[in-house]
Amino acid sequence: MATVASSHFVSKNSHVNGASGLDTRTNLGQMGMWNQPMTHNGLRSLSNLDMLRMKIRSKAVARQAMRKSEKTESDRCVGNIVCGNGMNLVFVGAEVGPWSKTGGLGDVLGGLPPAMAANGHRVMTVSPRYDQYKDAWDTGVPVEIEVGGRVETVRFFHCYKRGVDRVFVDHPSFLERVWGKTGSKIYGPSAGEDYKDNQFRFSLLCQAALEAPRVLNLNSNKYFSGPYGDEVVFVANDWHTALLPCYLKAIYKPKGIYENAKVVFCIHNIAYQGRFPISDFSVLNLPENLKGSFDFIDGYNKPVKGRKINWMKAGILESDRVVTVSPFYAQELVSGEDKGVELDNIIRKTGITGIVNGMDIQEWNPATDKYLDTKYDNTTVAKPLVKEALQAEVGLPVDRNIPVIGFIGRLEEQKGSDILVEAISKFVGEEDVQIIGTGKKYMETQIEQLEVKYPGKAVGVAKFNVSLAHMIIGGSDFMLVPSRFEPCGLIQLHAMRYGTVPIVASTGGLVDTVKEGFTGFQMGAFNVECDEVDPADVTAIATTVKRAIATYGTPALNEMIQNCMAQDLSWKGPSKQWEKLLLSLEVGGNEQGLEGEEIAPLAKENIATP
Numbered sequence: 001m002a003t004v005a006s007s008h009f010v011s012k013n014s015h016v017n018g019a020s021g022l023d024t025r026t027n028l029g030q031m032g033m034w035n036q037p038m039t040h041n042g043l044r045s046l047s048n049l050d051m052l053r054m055k056i057r058s059k060a061v062a063r064q065a066m067r068k069s070e071k072t073e074s075d076r077c078v079g080n081i082v083c084g085n086g087m088n089l090v091f092v093g094a095e096v097g098p099w100s101k102t103g104g105l106g107d108v109l110g111g112l113p114p115a116m117a118a119n120g121h122r123v124m125t126v127s128p129r130y131d132q133y134k135d136a137w138d139t140g141v142p143v144e145i146e147v148g149g150r151v152e153t154v155r156f157f158h159c160y161k162r163g164v165d166r167v168f169v170d171h172p173s174f175l176e177r178v179w180g181k182t183g184s185k186i187y188g189p190s191a192g193e194d195y196k197d198n199q200f201r202f203s204l205l206c207q208a209a210l211e212a213p214r215v216l217n218l219n220s221n222k223y224f225s226g227p228y229g230d231e232v233v234f235v236a237n238d239w240h241t242a243l244l245p246c247y248l249k250a251i252y253k254p255k256g257i258y259e260n261a262k263v264v265f266c267i268h269n270i271a272y273q274g275r276f277p278i279s280d281f282s283v284l285n286l287p288e289n290l291k292g293s294f295d296f297i298d299g300y301n302k303p304v305k306g307r308k309i310n311w312m313k314a315g316i317l318e319s320d321r322v323v324t325v326s327p328f329y330a331q332e333l334v335s336g337e338d339k340g341v342e343l344d345n346i347i348r349k350t351g352i353t354g355i356v357n358g359m360d361i362q363e364w365n366p367a368t369d370k371y372l373d374t375k376y377d378n379t380t381v382a383k384p385l386v387k388e389a390l391q392a393e394v395g396l397p398v399d400r401n402i403p404v405i406g407f408i409g410r411l412e413e414q415k416g417s418d419i420l421v422e423a424i425s426k427f428v429g430e431e432d433v434q435i436i437g438t439g440k441k442y443m444e445t446q447i448e449q450l451e452v453k454y455p456g457k458a459v460g461v462a463k464f465n466v467s468l469a470h471m472i473i474g475g476s477d478f479m480l481v482p483s484r485f486e487p488c489g490l491i492q493l494h495a496m497r498y499g500t501v502p503i504v505a506s507t508g509g510l511v512d513t514v515k516e517g518f519t520g521f522q523m524g525a526f527n528v529e530c531d532e533v534d535p536a537d538v539t540a541i542a543t544t545v546k547r548a549i550a551t552y553g554t555p556a557l558n559e560m561i562q563n564c565m566a567q568d569l570s571w572k573g574p575s576k577q578w579e580k581l582l583l584s585l586e587v588g589g590n591e592q593g594l595e596g597e598e599i600a601p602l603a604k605e606n607i608a609t610p
């Protein structure tokens with residue numbers, strides 16, 4: 001991540017009792033966990049369970065019918081807590097904030113599920129247990145999973161926060177590797193380097209996620225209890241979860257399990273597809289007839305030359321719907337090979353829906369932000385104090401009259417920090433620049449060198465630092481987002497809520513969320529070729545930054561600040577679009593939840609603090 005600063009630049013879901021029919025459970029109390037009558041639930045020994053499932057399914061159908069006939073509005077809604085009949089939703093992802101996060105994927109898995117719960121749906125997330133989360137308890141439910149020719153046991157940890165069942169898959173390949181480093185070592189030992197067994201790890205995640213709704217007797221609140229059962233919509237996120245629709249189709253549905261379940265595959269970033277040697281298909285525990293969905297040829301030697309398997313391709317093809325995180329990015333993905341990263345032809349066939357991301361308005365709220373010594377609101381009267389605190393924090397001259405430009409992003413080619421570094425020399429002159437960032441080694445070095453090149457004017461911090469990220473969002477006047485491509489982008493949303501005006505490249509969600517001259521500045525689209533810095537892009541940054549700085553202190557900028565802060569950037573709107581799309585899948589018994597607050601009061605009391 002990084003934030004730039006300038007003329008001062010800071011670069012751097014009624015009541016579903018007895019849903020299960022599993023009479024032998026033991027209430028474990030506080031956490032709402034019930035012990036499973038079965039000690040394990042391996043994919044190899046499903047016969048008894050199949051019968052049990054049939055029982056669950058028929059009870060579920062009966063329950064749905066009862067709900068519809070007997071429930072009145074007041075039964076369904078107690079106080080302000082939204083508890084419509086709703087859908088059973090299971091979001092699956094490699095990251096879920098705040099427990100695990102290397103970037104925006106974690107934010108979305110953190111923020112969208114509570115918003116869906118607040119819309120009246122029963123919502124679970126399933127992600128790995130990378131750390132000993134102090135708020136997540138062992139359910140005592142082990143599951144045996146076959147992967148790579150061996151049988152592995154995973155356990156489920158659970159907590160209930162903000163209306164969502166947060167389920168964490170426990171296996172040594174997650175915990176032992178990543179413990180204490182959930183901000184950086186989720187995918188590999190260092191940025192750009194992957195764990196060799198990532199296919200094994202994420203296969204485990206996908207299979208565990210298919211087991212969780214069936215084996216976990218959850219009693220998290222008085223409106224829902226028992227297992228989620230079979231009538232589920234899974235939302236799989238990015239390549240790590242692409243095997244889920246494949247296992248559903250190949251292993252579960254043929255056994256009569258999850259017959260009506262559906263999968264939505266959400267693309268957060270098509271740059272990461274999970275391409276592996278074709279020979280690795282044999283370790284995935286999938287039948288040969290699915291191989292075609294994975295089959296992929298590209299011109300690269302990485303990880304091997306020639307024919308490959310492509311997880312994301314299979315995820316797209318085997319899911320019921322494909323979604324991405326902004327309408328403009330959806331258009332870009334089908335526009336050609338470069339922006340569709342060689343999956344454009346596949347997505348053109350399946351179709352894709354773009355729903356812009358929301359942001360977590362609890363974590364990111366200038367009036368309550370725990371990382372800011374001084375809180376502020378849309379009067380922005382106290383914002384200069386936050387700026388001064390930021391300047392002092394990063395060691396730049398403290399002067400509220402100098403415009404400060406921030407930059408925050410994973411230091412990957414995507415984010416354009418390398419273009420920014422070149423552009424700084426073109427406008428730094430009398431301006432100051434501060435940068436913080438984390439990512440690929442050479443980009444870290446570039447960022448860290450800024451204060452050597454531009455002493456007193458630019459600072460780079462190559463670290464994943466949540467507190468500093470909040471200070472930069474709050475303390476900067478402008479936020480620079482020079483991305484080569486940006487599926488949605490959350491930085492500009494965070495910035496706008498804090499009255500920090502975004503200066504953005506005209507790509508993906510940045511086009512959908514930042515309006516030129518009204519809520520920010522557009523720089524035009526950049527060259528998506530990641531191996532070089534295009535001089536035209538350098539010029540575009542320099543020119544637009546100068547244009548933005550020229551508005552500093554003017555009524556025009558003040559108006560833009562007010563426009564930025566007046567927007568509802570929460571998950572409320574996007575979650576309604578998600579609801580519409582998910583309902584259209586017509587999974588048995590699914591209904592619209594009841595309109596209510598964005599985050600139910602009960603949920604508000606349960607803000608996650610891992």
Ligand SMILES: Nc1ncnc2c1ncn2[C@@H]1O[C@H](COP(=O)(O)OP(=O)(O)O[C@H]2O[C@H](CO)[C@@H](O)[C@H](O)[C@H]2O)[C@@H](O)[C@H]1O
Pocket residue numbers: 001002102103104105107108268269325357408409410436437438463464465466469486487488489490491509
């Ligand atoms: N060094 C650092 N220290 C602390 N926090 C840091 C940090 N670097 C980044 N962050 C945080 O990580 C998040 C980044 O989110 P983005 O959506 O902007 O980008 P990302 O590319 O990771 O996400 C991808 O998925 C999301 C979600 O769909 C899409 O919005 C996006 O376009 C797509 O690329 C922000 O919350 C930011 O504060």
Ligand SMILES: OC[C@H]1O[C@H](O[C@H]2[C@H](O)[C@@H](O)[C@@H](O[C@H]3[C@H](O)[C@@H](O)[C@@H](O)O[C@@H]3CO)O[C@@H]2CO)[C@H](O)[C@@H](O)[C@@H]1O
Pocket residue numbers: 095101102103104105106187190191192193194238239268269272410
């Ligand atoms: O939330 C931040 C992003 O997290 C995910 O991206 C990760 C990606 O899925 C992983 O595969 C890995 O990417 C590395 C890639 O595998 C490797 O070959 C090399 O190109 O370096 C990449 C970066 O290290 O790490 C990514 C996170 O850095 C998620 O898929 C994205 O949508 C999120 O933006």
